[in-house]
Amino acid sequence: MTLLVQILVNGLMLGSLYACIAVGFSLVWGVLNVINMLHGSFIVLGGYLTYFAWLHLGLNPFVALFAISALLFFLGYLLQYTMINRVVAQPVLTTLTLTFGLDMILYNFMNLGFDATPRRVSLDLGRTEIAGVIMPNDRLVAMLLAFALTGILYYVLRSSRVGRAIVAVRMDSDAAALMGIKVNKVYAITFGISALMAGACGSLMAIVFPVTTNITGLLLGKAFAICVIGGLGSVPGALVGGLALGLIESVAGNFLGAQYAILLGSLIMMALLMTRPTGLIGKKGYE
Numbered sequence: 001m002t003l004l005v006q007i008l009v010n011g012l013m014l015g016s017l018y019a020c021i022a023v024g025f026s027l028v029w030g031v032l033n034v035i036n037m038l039h040g041s042f043i044v045l046g047g048y049l050t051y052f053a054w055l056h057l058g059l060n061p062f063v064a065l066f067a068i069s070a071l072l073f074f075l076g077y078l079l080q081y082t083m084i085n086r087v088v089a090q091p092v093l094t095t096l097t098l099t100f101g102l103d104m105i106l107y108n109f110m111n112l113g114f115d116a117t118p119r120r121v122s123l124d125l126g127r128t129e130i131a132g133v134i135m136p137n138d139r140l141v142a143m144l145l146a147f148a149l150t151g152i153l154y155y156v157l158r159s160s161r162v163g164r165a166i167v168a169v170r171m172d173s174d175a176a177a178l179m180g181i182k183v184n185k186v187y188a189i190t191f192g193i194s195a196l197m198a199g200a201c202g203s204l205m206a207i208v209f210p211v212t213t214n215i216t217g218l219l220l221g222k223a224f225a226i227c228v229i230g231g232l233g234s235v236p237g238a239l240v241g242g243l244a245l246g247l248i249e250s251v252a253g254n255f256l257g258a259q260y261a262i263l264l265g266s267l268i269m270m271a272l273l274m275t276r277p278t279g280l281i282g283k284k285g286y287e
Contacts, residue, residue, distance in 0.1 A: 002132040007254050008247065013139045015246020016146040017208065020201040021219060022226035023150055023238035024194030030233020031170040031190045032088060037099040038079075039223055040216035041106045042195050046072055046202025047211030048110060051119040061121045062141070065203040069196045076195025081188040088187060103216070110213050118210030142204040149200050153193070154235040166190055170233060225269045231279030240281050 025039045049068045053059040079102065087094050125137035157163035168176040169186045177183050205211055222245070230241020248268060249261040256264070272279065 003254075005131075006133050007250050009133055009135060011247035011250030012243065013135070013143045013246070014250055015243035016143040016150075017201065017204060017242075018222060018226055018246050019150055019239045019242025020146040020197060020204065022223045022230070022242055023153060023235055024197035024201075025220075025223035026227045026230075026232055026234070026238045027153075027166075027197075028191055028194045029227065031166055032084075032095075032187050033092060034084065034088065034095045034099065034191075035092060036191075036194065037096060037103045037220065038106065039194070039198055040218070040220035041103050041110065041213075042072060042076070042198035043202040043205065043219050044211055044213055044216050045106065045110060046199035047206035048114045048119060048202075049199075050203040050206045051121055051211065052114075054121045061123070061203055061207050062145070065145070065200055068203055069200045072199030073192040073196040076198075077188045077192035079195075080191035081184070084191065085184045085187055088184075107213055107216060114213070116213045118212040119206065120210040121206050123207060138207050142208050146201070146204055149197065150235060150239055153197065157235060162186075162189060225265055227279070228269045228272055228277075229279055231281045234281075237279055237281055241279065244280065 021043060025036060028034050028036045028039075046068050049071070050061045050064050053064040053068070054061050083102070084095060084098060087098055123138050125141065127137055128135045128140060157166060165176070165181050165186050166189070168179070168181060169183055169190075173183050176186075202211065226238060226241035226245055228241070229244050230239065231237030245265050248265050252264040253261040
């Protein structure tokens, strides 16, 4: 019984990071109808910046997270406002190609500046043990922060003026424009928020896992899978999808072997695409 609880706790810790990985990607896809190929590289950039801020400046990664998130917000806002907005009304393939090209540029800059050596912030925060279930404190704090960031984003979208504008543009951009909402500015803010969440997730990942440019494609694939499982374009969808994928991979990794964990998650994603394309909690018309 203790083993099963340990596996489930590990799955929840992993799933919280997965939700943080996917929520920004899902938001951009749902609001802008843009498949952001930059997303995985944004996460890795956040992880690298956290590592080097800790190594060379002595900044606590939990403190550096806020500055790095703000930096990624401005980078995302700038890219969207100056480049992606010019083609955002074009077919999806056009924006996909543009973000893919930008991703290649950022990916190669990171390889030149940081190289592909895996980096991880080494914090000795001890561990918490409850009834035989062991939780490393660095992962526990990262999980709580991931949930907090996801919850704050949900609150902002539901309660703030900017959040309501984002939701209005997501529902009907033409009607939102007629109501006086500056759609291109909302697009840029949405893309900036997505980059902010990616940067924050990268900071948390650097505390828990080694970060390297070699995992940008893997992270992007996780974001795709989570959006399909949970439902596109909503924070609850990303949260449910991330937790579901984390639990699936944790259980499969322990009982079937680590090599089957990603395979099982992909099979479940394909099954949902064929049987419930809106995801577990998605709504028809929001895909």
